[in-house]
Amino acid sequence: MRESITRRSNLGWTIVGVLAAVLLAALWAAPLLWALSTALRPELETVSADFHWLPQTWTLDAFARTLGAGNVVRWLFNSFLVALLVTVVTMAISLMAAYAFSQLRFRGHTVLFGVAMLAFLLPFEALLVPLFRTMNQLGLINTYAGIVLPQVVSPVVIYVFKQFFDEIPADFREAATMDGAGPLRVLWSVYLPISGNIVWAMAIVTFIAAWNNFLWPFIIVTSNDMMTIPLGLTQTYDAFGVRYAQLMAAALLGAMPVALAYIAFQRRVTQGFLAASGLKG
Numbered sequence: 001m002r003e004s005i006t007r008r009s010n011l012g013w014t015i016v017g018v019l020a021a022v023l024l025a026a027l028w029a030a031p032l033l034w035a036l037s038t039a040l041r042p043e044l045e046t047v048s049a050d051f052h053w054l055p056q057t058w059t060l061d062a063f064a065r066t067l068g069a070g071n072v073v074r075w076l077f078n079s080f081l082v083a084l085l086v087t088v089v090t091m092a093i094s095l096m097a098a099y100a101f102s103q104l105r106f107r108g109h110t111v112l113f114g115v116a117m118l119a120f121l122l123p124f125e126a127l128l129v130p131l132f133r134t135m136n137q138l139g140l141i142n143t144y145a146g147i148v149l150p151q152v153v154s155p156v157v158i159y160v161f162k163q164f165f166d167e168i169p170a171d172f173r174e175a176a177t178m179d180g181a182g183p184l185r186v187l188w189s190v191y192l193p194i195s196g197n198i199v200w201a202m203a204i205v206t207f208i209a210a211w212n213n214f215l216w217p218f219i220i221v222t223s224n225d226m227m228t229i230p231l232g233l234t235q236t237y238d239a240f241g242v243r244y245a246q247l248m249a250a251a252l253l254g255a256m257p258v259a260l261a262y263i264a265f266q267r268r269v270t271q272g273f274l275a276a277s278g279l280k281g
Contacts, residue, residue, distance in 0.1 A: 039063065039248040046244040062245035072250050074225060075208070075232035079211050080257065081148050082228055086210035087203050089152040094202070095195075098161030099187045103173055113162075118157040124215065142222040149211055157202050164198050165191060204265050208258045215248055229254035 034053075038046055039062050041055040066072050100106075101113045131150045140146030168191060176186045192199070214230040221227055224235065233250055 035248045035252060038247055039252055040158040041245050043245050061181045062243075062249040064230055066249045066253060068247050071224060071227075071232065071235075072229070072253060075227050076231040076254065076257070078144075078226060079230075079254070082217075083207045083210040085144070085148045086151045087207045089148065090154050090157060090201065090206050091203055093152060094154060094157040094161055095187060095192070095255060096166055096184075097158045099183065099191060101158070102162045102165035103170070103186075104183065110129070116155055116158060119153075128215075128219055131216075135220060140240065141220060142226050144226075147217055147226075147228070150216060151213065154206065157206065160198065161195070164195060168194060201263060204262060207261065211258050 037053060037055060040058055040060070042043050042057055042059055042061065045056060097116070099114075101109065135141055135150070136145045138146075140149070155226075172190050172194075173186050181189065211228075212230060213228070217228045217231045221231060224232075229237070229250075233247065233254065
């Protein structure tokens with residue numbers, strides 16, 4: 001009897017969980033579906049007083065106009081290049097820093113790690129003025145380097161990698177060192193293969209964050225040709241005001257690459273976070 005009651009109770013909670021998940025998924029998907037519906041309407045229908053979830057007239061005109069404008073393609077290219085460079089450099093810096101903090105002992109080790117972690121307490125907005133002045137003095141205003149460099153140091157990624165490296169037995173490093181491998185060789189040949197999932201997870205998260213970054217490109221970019229897609233979307237106006245269908249089409253085109261990247265590497269991201277939390281998938 002007790003087993004029957006327990007099964008019914010578990011089944012009830014399972015149903016509640018599924019219904020809650022469906023409700024949350026619907027709440028998340030509703031804005032996305034509305035954006036898609038708006039992008040598939042004629043411009044006149046987007047400002048109509050009559051409310052319809054589905055377009056009365058289906059058209060791809062907004063996507064054609066958006067892609068035909070030319071600047072959206074340029075913004076997408078800028079976003080991809082910037083996000084890729086930020087991801088590659090951030091991973092390289094974070095892996096080397098995390099390995100040094102985790103496996104090497106040197107003078108000032110604890111102090112330097114504490115200073116790095118203090119960056120958690122500093123919002124990026126507090127660094128805008130000194131970062132802008134530094135980029136200006138280096139002549140990097142309105143350049144790819146100026147957009148990329150202030151984004152490549154991530155205390156969060158360093159901390160995650162360090163915590164993961166702390167769990168790897170020191171015997172691995174000692175055995176490689178006895179064979180004559182230096183710190184970089186040990187990191188590349190021993191620690192990096194073991195850390196594949198967490199590296200992929202942090203790379204995808206970093207790529208998405210760099211792709212979606214609006215504030216810093218807004219500060220450092222001064223020309224239309226150097227804009228990234230989040231910044232470029234603010235320029236989708238003309239003499240007649242906002243074109244909502246084109247705006248939604250551009251937003252969907254801008255979100256599509258990161259959505260596809262996450263879907264493609266979703267399993268690696270999940271396995272990476274499970275590994276970082278000490279769980280096994």
